[in-house]
Amino acid sequence: MRIAFLNPQGNFDPEDRYWTEHPDFGGQLVYVKEVAQAMARQGIKVDIFTRRIVDPDWPGFESHIDYYPGVENLRIIRISFGGEKFLRKEDLWPHIDEYVNGICKYYQEKNCKPDFITTHYGDGGLAGALLKEKLGVPFTFTAHSLGAQKLDKLGATPENIRELNDIYHFTNRIPAERICMSNSAVNIVSTRMERFKQYSHHVYRGAIDVEDDKRFAVIPPGVNTKIFYPDCAGKCEQNIEKKIKTSFHRDLNPERLDFPCIIASSRLDPKKNHIGLVRAYAGNQKLLEKANLCIIVRGMENPWQEYTRLEGVEGQVLAQIIRTIEKKGIRGNVCFINLESQKELAECYRYFAKKGGIFALTALYEPFGLAPLEAAACGLPVVVTRNGGPSESFSDGKQEFAVLINPESEKEIAEGLLRLIDNHKEWQKIRQAGLERIKNRYTWDKTASGYLEVIERLLENGEHVERKITGWEISLKRLSELYFGEGKINDSDEV
Ligand SMILES: O=c1ccn([C@@H]2O[C@H](COP(=O)(O)OP(=O)(O)O[C@H]3O[C@H](CO)[C@@H](O)[C@H](O)[C@H]3O)[C@@H](O)[C@H]2O)c(=O)[nH]1
Numbered sequence: 494m495r496i497a498f499l500n501p502q503g504n505f506d507p508e509d510r511y512w513t514e515h516p517d518f519g520g521q522l523v524y525v526k527e528v529a530q531a532m533a534r535q536g537i538k539v540d541i542f543t544r545r546i547v548d549p550d551w552p553g554f555e556s557h558i559d560y561y562p563g564v565e566n567l568r569i570i571r572i573s574f575g576g577e578k579f580l581r582k583e584d585l586w587p588h589i590d591e592y593v594n595g596i597c598k599y600y601q602e603k604n605c606k607p608d609f610i611t612t613h614y615g616d617g618g619l620a621g622a623l624l625k626e627k628l629g630v631p632f633t634f635t636a637h638s639l640g641a642q643k644l645d646k647l648g649a650t651p652e653n654i655r656e657l658n659d660i661y662h663f664t665n666r667i668p669a670e671r672i673c674m675s676n677s678a679v680n681i682v683s684t685r686m687e688r689f690k691q692y693s694h695h696v697y698r699g700a701i702d703v704e705d706d707k708r709f710a711v712i713p714p715g716v717n718t719k720i721f722y723p724d725c726a727g728k729c730e731q732n733i734e735k736k737i738k739t740s741f742h743r744d745l746n747p748e749r750l751d752f753p754c755i756i757a758s759s760r761l762d763p764k765k766n767h768i769g770l771v772r773a774y775a776g777n778q779k780l781l782e783k784a785n786l787c788i789i790v791r792g793m794e795n796p797w798q799e800y801t802r803l804e805g806v807e808g809q810v811l812a813q814i815i816r817t818i819e820k821k822g823i824r825g826n827v828c829f830i831n832l833e834s835q836k837e838l839a840e841c842y843r844y845f846a847k848k849g850g851i852f853a854l855t856a857l858y859e860p861f862g863l864a865p866l867e868a869a870a871c872g873l874p875v876v877v878t879r880n881g882g883p884s885e886s887f888s889d890g891k892q893e894f895a896v897l898i899n900p901e902s903e904k905e906i907a908e909g910l911l912r913l914i915d916n917h918k919e920w921q922k923i924r925q926a927g928l929e930r931i932k933n934r935y936t937w938d939k940t941a942s943g944y945l946e947v948i949e950r951l952l953e954n955g956e957h958v959e960r961k962i963t964g965w966e967i968s969l970k971r972l973s974e975l976y977f978g979e980g981k982i983n984d985s986d987e988v
């Protein structure tokens with residue numbers, strides 16, 4: 494069987510360049526790479542279709558075809574579209590047609606086509622719907638993150654929606670997502686909550702019926718336990734120790750060098766709410782006395798000096814973090830560490846676990862959240878947002894496997910952190926609970942098998958989805974009606 498993965502944003506390569514260094518390079522890449530590799534290991538022929546980028550600022554994506562070393566059955570196929578330079582994912586919408594034509598041309602030249610297609614994010618899903626028209630091949634849609642919740646969490650109002658739209662292009666993303674979910678054979682979600690809460694947002698009304706079991710499959714992502722595992726004291730760990738200590742000596746007050754650390758490692762995206770964590774920490778005297786705050790960054794030797802040069806949203810988030818730290822006068826309590834890979838990240842988690850540290854993710858909304866699972870797999874107890882996936886991955890309704898907090902309450906964040914920093918028994922309990930939760934439940938092989946079960950069922954029974962492709966550009970007025978006019982949209986309304 495041959496399965497195509499559509500991810501037009503680009504950036505798959507044997508060296509995993511820029512993972513999370515840029516706001517667009519994140520969990521979706523990890524997810525697609527891991528599922529694709531797990532499928533290939535199970536004997537499926539896999540084609541990842543992504544974007545060819547020829548840009549001196551982002552080298553490494555120039556060749557048309559690439560492979561992961563040691564992984565048979567898997568090709569990375571880079572399609573040229575939208576010019577050669579790197580484009581933010583928000584700027585790809587006008588070029589999706591060109592991407593789809595490039596994929597068709599590729600298969601025509603090879604005189605074959607895939608048996609099934611999996612698509613990722615709204616741009617990949619839109620491409621899947623367009624490709625289905627041309628090749629007649631059905632597809633699944635995995636959203637990773639939906640625009641509706643982004644609008645919610647950015648606090649969209651009639652006054653600021655134009656400004657938000659200028660940056661994020663919701664006038665493309667929302668109609669495209671409606672096309673994805675209504676044309677896909679099955680929508681793959683990471684949690685039940687994603688299906689019932691995220692997909693039932695009123696902007697998707699009429700595009701999908703969340704009660705229809707045939708249209709959804711819940712398949713949780715995994716953790717790569719060859720990278721993220723607990724308790725190691727090997728040679729490689731000495732390298733990370735050296736790196737961490739250099740940052741400590743640069744940033745921390747000397748008397749604080751042995752304090753446990755609270756670690757934040759997300760992309761610098763406003764919705765990850767680093768600022769909520771910094772404020773909660775800065776506002777709690779006991780926390781300030783007992784722990785340091787450690788923020789992982791990528792591609793920056795010294796953020797204290799480099800932040801003014803950083804462009805875009807990432808630069809704004811970092812500037813806000815640094816200004817808050819300086820205003821609160823807590824500079825000697827906060828450390829930045831520059832990491833280059835998942836391997837280093839895992840080593841860093843293990844190092845901090847040994848020193849009594851904790852992992853914190855206070856995102857305003859987290860669709861699923863790989864990072865807290867990976868930290869828990871390394872033996873770091875986790876304090877995590879209860880908004881979104883973590884409340885399902887870290888709770889089974891009876892027991893909690895992390896400290897779940899309301900990210901909009903600085904008091905609750907601080908109390909959650911203190912619960913572990915201040916009490917070693919509790920620290921041990923949550924660490925152990927997290928480790929056990931991850932061990933058997935979250936593996937990428939299980940995720941790949943989940944996809945294959947869905948795909949085999951669909952290929953056997955056929956899919957029965959009516960074609961519903963409209964345009965994927967609406968006016969700002971129509972977006973506002975959809976978003977603010979809750980209850981005014983009928984199921985039959987065309988968007
Ligand atoms: O220095 C670092 C820091 C992080 N990572 C990796 O980046 C990924 C981050 O993923 P995640 O925590 O899931 O966040 P996002 O990047 O925001 O990913 C999106 O896509 C994921 C997959 O669907 C979902 O879990 C998220 O909720 C969704 O926001 C993780 O695998 C990390 O190991 C690195 O490789 N290097």
Ligand SMILES: O=P(O)(O)OC[C@H]1O[C@](O)(CO)[C@@H](O)[C@@H]1O
Nearest residue numbers: 517518519520521522637638643
């Ligand atoms: O903030 P947004 O646009 O909802 O995007 C989140 C998505 O962006 C990425 O970080 C990069 O494309 C993905 O990993 C994730 O699916």
